[in-house]
Amino acid sequence: MKHRFFFSAVSILCVLHISLAQVEGYTSESWKKQLEIESIFLKQQNLTAFKKHLKKITERPHVAGSETNVAVQQYMTEVMEKAGFEVKQYPYDLYLPSTPGSSLIEIVTPSRAILNQKEDIIPGDEYSKDPLLWKGWNAFSGSGEVTAEVVYANYGRKEDFETLKALGIDLKGKIVLARYGGNFRGYKAKFAEAYGAAGLIIYTDPKDSGYAKGLVYPEGPYYNKSTIQRGSLLTTDFTGDPLTPFEPALPLDGKKKIKRMDPSLAQLHKIPVTPIAYGEAEKILSQMNGKVVPTSWQGGLPFTYRLEGGSTLTVRLKVDQKIDFVRAANVVGMMKGSEAPEEWIILGCHFDAWGFGATDPNSGTAMLLSLSETLGKLKKEGFTPKRSILIGHWDAEEFGVIGSAEWVEQMREQLQAKGVVYMNFDGGVSGKNFGASAAPTLKKILVEASKSVKYPYTDQSLFDFWRKNSNDEPRIGNLGGGSDHIAFYMHVGVPSLSGGAGGPNLYHSNYDSFQFYEQFVDPEFKMGPMVEQMAGIMALRMANGELIPYNLTRYPKDLNLHFNTATDKIKKYNAFFEGFPQAESAIATLEKTAIELSLLLESHLEKGSFSKKELHDLNQQLIALEKSFISEKGMYFGSWYKSLYASSDPFSGYAAWILPGLEYEIALNSSERLQEWDERYSKAIHVLNNKMIQMSEQIKD
Numbered sequence: 001m002k003h004r005f006f007f008s009a010v011s012i013l014c015v016l017h018i019s020l021a022q023v024e025g026y027t028s029e030s031w032k033k034q035l036e037i038e039s040i041f042l043k044q045q046n047l048t049a050f051k052k053h054l055k056k057i058t059e060r061p062h063v064a065g066s067e068t069n070v071a072v073q074q075y076m077t078e079v080m081e082k083a084g085f086e087v088k089q090y091p092y093d094l095y096l097p098s099t100p101g102s103s104l105i106e107i108v109t110p111s112r113a114i115l116n117q118k119e120d121i122i123p124g125d126e127y128s129k130d131p132l133l134w135k136g137w138n139a140f141s142g143s144g145e146v147t148a149e150v151v152y153a154n155y156g157r158k159e160d161f162e163t164l165k166a167l168g169i170d171l172k173g174k175i176v177l178a179r180y181g182g183n184f185r186g187y188k189a190k191f192a193e194a195y196g197a198a199g200l201i202i203y204t205d206p207k208d209s210g211y212a213k214g215l216v217y218p219e220g221p222y223y224n225k226s227t228i229q230r231g232s233l234l235t236t237d238f239t240g241d242p243l244t245p246f247e248p249a250l251p252l253d254g255k256k257k258i259k260r261m262d263p264s265l266a267q268l269h270k271i272p273v274t275p276i277a278y279g280e281a282e283k284i285l286s287q288m289n290g291k292v293v294p295t296s297w298q299g300g301l302p303f304t305y306r307l308e309g310g311s312t313l314t315v316r317l318k319v320d321q322k323i324d325f326v327r328a329a330n331v332v333g334m335m336k337g338s339e340a341p342e343e344w345i346i347l348g349c350h351f352d353a354w355g356f357g358a359t360d361p362n363s364g365t366a367m368l369l370s371l372s373e374t375l376g377k378l379k380k381e382g383f384t385p386k387r388s389i390l391i392g393h394w395d396a397e398e399f400g401v402i403g404s405a406e407w408v409e410q411m412r413e414q415l416q417a418k419g420v421v422y423m424n425f426d427g428g429v430s431g432k433n434f435g436a437s438a439a440p441t442l443k444k445i446l447v448e449a450s451k452s453v454k455y456p457y458t459d460q461s462l463f464d465f466w467r468k469n470s471n472d473e474p475r476i477g478n479l480g481g482g483s484d485h486i487a488f489y490m491h492v493g494v495p496s497l498s499g500g501a502g503g504p505n506l507y508h509s510n511y512d513s514f515q516f517y518e519q520f521v522d523p524e525f526k527m528g529p530m531v532e533q534m535a536g537i538m539a540l541r542m543a544n545g546e547l548i549p550y551n552l553t554r555y556p557k558d559l560n561l562h563f564n565t566a567t568d569k570i571k572k573y574n575a576f577f578e579g580f581p582q583a584e585s586a587i588a589t590l591e592k593t594a595i596e597l598s599l600l601l602e603s604h605l606e607k608g609s610f611s612k613k614e615l616h617d618l619n620q621q622l623i624a625l626e627k628s629f630i631s632e633k634g635m636y637f638g639s640w641y642k643s644l645y646a647s648s649d650p651f652s653g654y655a656a657w658i659l660p661g662l663e664y665e666i667a668l669n670s671s672e673r674l675q676e677w678d679e680r681y682s683k684a685i686h687v688l689n690n691k692m693i694q695m696s697e698q699i700k701d
Helices: 008-015 028-044 049-057 067-082 158-166 185-194 278-285 362-380 402-410 412-418 440-450 462-466 485-491 514-521 527-544 554-571 581-607 612-629 660-667 674-700
Strands: 086-096 102-109 144-148 150-152 175-179 199-203 273-276 314-320 324-335 340-350 387-394 419-424 433-438 496-502 646-648 656-658
Touching (some): 028 527, 049 527, 067 324, 067 362, 067 387, 086 402, 102 273, 102 278, 144 199, 158 185, 175 185, 175 278, 185 199, 199 278, 273 314, 324 362, 324 402, 340 362, 340 402, 340 527, 362 387, 362 527, 387 402, 387 527, 402 412, 402 485, 412 419, 433 440, 433 462, 440 462, 485 496, 485 646, 496 527, 554 581, 554 656, 554 674, 581 674, 656 660, 660 674
Parallel strands (some): 150 175, 175 199, 199 273, 340 387, 340 419, 419 496
Antiparallel strands (some): 144 314, 324 387, 433 496
């Protein structure tokens, strides 16, 4: 490919770097003031606040729509109002199941045995016997009853079902048993139904989280034989409430009426689906007697896995799950900016949980509550951020990333004009490792902020800990699906990032409690304050720069990388493919334009050449840059996904698809629309390039 080159001009930009700032958007003088503000910010931090908030909001299980979840809403509102934020609740009536309903799993032959569907009570763990804890369930299961033979489908991925078909395994009328992992659970159900299965049972294999990994709860952080992963199955071709694509699911009794889809037309599963623990799955798997599974399908239970159970092994699966309208509400606090209140720095995490939610999500919630208090103290010291800082606590994320999607749809026009950045911290303090994913323009600010934060368990900075003794930049991932950045980034084009600390945890189980967190996640409670420092420094740097501190030169660098990757994938099934000449040419042009604009912005800013009005105009143009990738036509797999740059993988749900128009063709092994995509991508890149040229010309005039 003729444009496979390293962007040496970016190195030139570093050599010509004029100001003393670590990030764009600051003069050398304003950068010194910013560092002073950050020092004061760190001194205001209450290092015990994270633990206090985490314990409070995880006192009881709080599923979306429950009274206990409303109590969490009220607590968050009180904390943020006391900290000085203007707080507003955004209610919605969502179409979802508010309870598990009833379900049953029974081995019928060769001998009857009803399987356990709830975690065991652990001696010494008072949380494990809370009466509000429910049995394992998968929201948006179909209702029905079936007694049938069993087929094991590995992770229930598309390729796993294709393998079964190639092996001659007939799924029609059978119950599929699949293990968690490899894709979003909803796609396991979607594929099982598409291949003719009559029901689906999902379990977590000990090879993936269990005794094969290490000590199990209560001795360690891995799943024990009764631990069950709950979760939603919602797999619509959009994100949000299943009856209101593109529109917010505003309250049914509100003034503004939203047209809702007929529930019978909603993209919901028909077959019954429910999860169990590996201790119960073993009772089925150990009796299977069909062909031996492919080597990679073998799990961690102590016997050889088989593809089929045969006619002598039958299982009864019954699920009766009612779906109706449920009131949910986001809680959003705003600290208005002193100079540019119409420019929004948004941080967020959902707060609804399947049980107590200590790691997922409420470690992130507790961190953001503590951050709101620290920012409030900073404001009282006289340091109000220049741009507005919003902290959003999203409801009903666990049912399909619904609360945040409805808010974005409701606030679409404002976000397109005002949304500078969205930073997501779902379960953001779930361990002692650190990782992050980000849009191109935000990768630099992530890295630079990590240099100003100390990692609490070594003598290193977070930056040095994160890059693991390498001399290179830490690895920054690409944003995929599965959390609240989706609508911000992939629907309206607000540059987004997701970051935090992770590690082994009891994901979506009844054991994910404050006691578990205190024993195994972070007994010293030092990671919460560290992530708060990282989040706060990034928010303040985004908020206080004279210009929005986007790293513009990262666009061409990342685009070049991703087009190279896509081309290599296409050549594996189309040896005659020669690349994307229009997009390649556009990227080469964009590289030069981005460097020129960055240098102009930096030099004129340092000289004090910009008036307040000019700064405002330039910032509005900076906000508009990411929108260059927003296509009204959207993706062929779902027009709600409008970003040409990034989307979640419609075949797995969690994976990141960069250049999703191309990735969809690659997933289909198709070359049919590649020329169209070359044109669409080159057009978007030219739009971005022209916006940058317009800014450069404006500065020169």
